[in-house]
Amino acid sequence: MLRYAIRRLLxxxxxxxxxxxxxxxLLHIVPGDPALNMLGEHPDPQTVEKLRRQLGLDRPxxxxxxxxxxxxxxxxxxxxxxxxxPVTQLxxxxxxxxxxxxxxxxxxxxxxxxxxxxxxxxxxRTFWDTGSMAVALAFISAPIFWTALxxxxxxxxxxxxxxxxxxxGPIYVVMPALVLGTRYAxxxxxxxxxxxxxxxxxxxxRTARAKGLGERVIIYRHTLKNALIPVVTIxxxxxxxxLTGSILTETIFGIPGLGLLxxxxxxxxxxxxxxxxxxxxxxxxxxxxxxxxxxxAWLNPRIRxx
Amino acid sequence: xxxxxxxxxxxxxxxxxxxxxxxxxxxFIAALVLVxxxxxxxxxxxxxxxxxxxxxxxxxxPSDFTRTGTFILGSDQVGRDILSRILYGSRISLxxxxxxxxxxxxxxxxMGALAGYFGGWVDTAIMRLADIMFAFPSxxxxxxxxxxxxxxLFNVFVALGVTGWAGLARLVRGEVLRLKTQxxxxxxxxxxxxxxxxILKHILPNAxxxxxxxxxxGIPGAIMGEAALSFLGLGVQPPTPSWGSMIYExxxxxxxxxxxxxxxxxxxxxxxxxxNLLGDALRDILDPRLRQ
Numbered sequence: 063m064l065r066y067a068i069r070r071l072l073x074x075x076x077x078x079x080x081x082x083x084x085x086x087x088l089l090h091i092v093p094g095d096p097a098l099n100m101l102g103e104h105p106d107p108q109t110v111e112k113l114r115r116q117l118g119l120d121r122p123x124x125x126x127x128x129x130x131x132x133x134x135x136x137x138x139x140x141x142x143x144x145x146x147x148p149v150t151q152l153x154x155x156x157x158x159x160x161x162x163x164x165x166x167x168x169x170x171x172x173x174x175x176x177x178x179x180x181x182x183x184x185x186x187r188t189f190w191d192t193g194s195m196a197v198a199l200a201f202i203s204a205p206i207f208w209t210a211l212x213x214x215x216x217x218x219x220x221x222x223x224x225x226x227x228x229x230x231g232p233i234y235v236v237m238p239a240l241v242l243g244t245r246y247a248x249x250x251x252x253x254x255x256x257x258x259x260x261x262x263x264x265x266x267x268r269t270a271r272a273k274g275l276g277e278r279v280i281i282y283r284h285t286l287k288n289a290l291i292p293v294v295t296i297x298x299x300x301x302x303x304x305l306t307g308s309i310l311t312e313t314i315f316g317i318p319g320l321g322l323l324x325x326x327x328x329x330x331x332x333x334x335x336x337x338x339x340x341x342x343x344x345x346x347x348x349x350x351x352x353x354x355x356x357x358x359a360w361l362n363p364r365i366r367x368x
Numbered sequence: 369x370x371x372x373x374x375x376x377x378x379x380x381x382x383x384x385x386x387x388x389x390x391x392x393x394x395x396f397i398a399a400l401v402l403v404x405x406x407x408x409x410x411x412x413x414x415x416x417x418x419x420x421x422x423x424x425x426x427x428x429x430p431s432d433f434t435r436t437g438t439f440i441l442g443s444d445q446v447g448r449d450i451l452s453r454i455l456y457g458s459r460i461s462l463x464x465x466x467x468x469x470x471x472x473x474x475x476x477x478x479m480g481a482l483a484g485y486f487g488g489w490v491d492t493a494i495m496r497l498a499d500i501m502f503a504f505p506s507x508x509x510x511x512x513x514x515x516x517x518x519x520x521l522f523n524v525f526v527a528l529g530v531t532g533w534a535g536l537a538r539l540v541r542g543e544v545l546r547l548k549t550q551x552x553x554x555x556x557x558x559x560x561x562x563x564x565x566x567i568l569k570h571i572l573p574n575a576x577x578x579x580x581x582x583x584x585x586g587i588p589g590a591i592m593g594e595a596a597l598s599f600l601g602l603g604v605q606p607p608t609p610s611w612g613s614m615i616y617e618x619x620x621x622x623x624x625x626x627x628x629x630x631x632x633x634x635x636x637x638x639x640x641x642x643x644n645l646l647g648d649a650l651r652d653i654l655d656p657r658l659r660q
Contacts (some may be wrong), residue, residue, distance in 0.1 A: 080500035091516040202639035208633035219623050328515045344503045
């Protein structure tokens, strides 16, 4: 197990280096000179040259990349062009906001999704099953920014229960967490149901039935335990998605999180900030996937030795 | 061989038509394709014609220029007919679904087949690249590509197409690895087939089932991707009607003109729902593990 963990951990390093390279290349396809952008219209050529030198943009691209990489390796992601603040400091300010929403949404999603999925699986081929799965698929099929708008319309404007946007206190977490949470509940419910149905068909459940155990004991003691292993994996993978997929929700709810920071950085072509936020996001994504893989291997010995 | 292939498609169609849910979703998708093709006949108005005196008119309000004399689904912030824009918008969504998924399929199949067939360093290089692609959250990557290339419909195809290939490559690689050691492939190889012929004629046709499922389930992903990019103002540019960009424009009017956001959102949801249902049905039919 330890060897598997170490191997996976070491593998994350070249992947992250690859992520920085791909991001760097993408950013340098963008036409235009960041120094020119920063100075506005008709700047004095000497000033442009000076700024280019200051930002290190006069050096050849491979060297610029190497500078970024060697600094990033020791935790220095550079300084934002426009905000004049270290990128790491900006990320440290914004990430907790995104994490708060993601974790609250996860809580909503797990509670709602697991209970719906179990209900649908246990009442297979009844109205409850078909109905809840149709609703779940509808939630999956609706764009998240649209459900967010509808939530603002109903919960905010019409009924006045929740604040519409902003980030000024705990109550502001509720609407984004509900919107994201129901979306994730829908996919968790689908996975829970199909995993439950797969396990129910197994021989040992038939045996449990044959020896006369009650349905309740069969479901809660024997089926759920095994059925929930793959669901835990999915929930972990979705957590990575929640942490990183915050761009749309943060835009709509005006939440100062990592997603909005990334979008701002892209819009203003703030290269170090884009580079930093994208790499950090990928880092979080890779680490959460790694934790999921390891927990899966831990829960399921067949994977470990493959 | 040809007979077997024909048998596969007939069998698939027969099994599909036995499922009411699949039939309904197929009907919906077929209707949508017709709407996209005949949008200019069906739409009550030119989707870009403005009636500045009836901005944000609620559904059913009178109109001077629509053929029905009313804005059936209301009008937008510059007095354009929302129904006509939604009908024309289906073109963008279907085009994106089709083209982006085709690019994904092409890249994914090519990369996966090369990796699985040749193995060795080719395999290592391609699969490591796929690992890197997986490390990017897909929307973030598509957004970055759109910033790099600039907003346009063509670039939306590219951004969504290059984002999704890695998953398909893994799938195809697995299938190729499974198939390449089978006897009929060995036999074809012994008979002197070239690499290209072996891959195209003998291996890939046998990997078609999981690819159909992946492609069908990829379409709703691409449609949602376009909607998200357009919602961020990075996709199709005005005045071209796209469902995502309509919601982007409607956002600021959610309080005074909720219908303006609701209709295009419903269009996206219904379309994505239909493709998801079809994909689920195909998976149930084609995945041997689920066949009981």
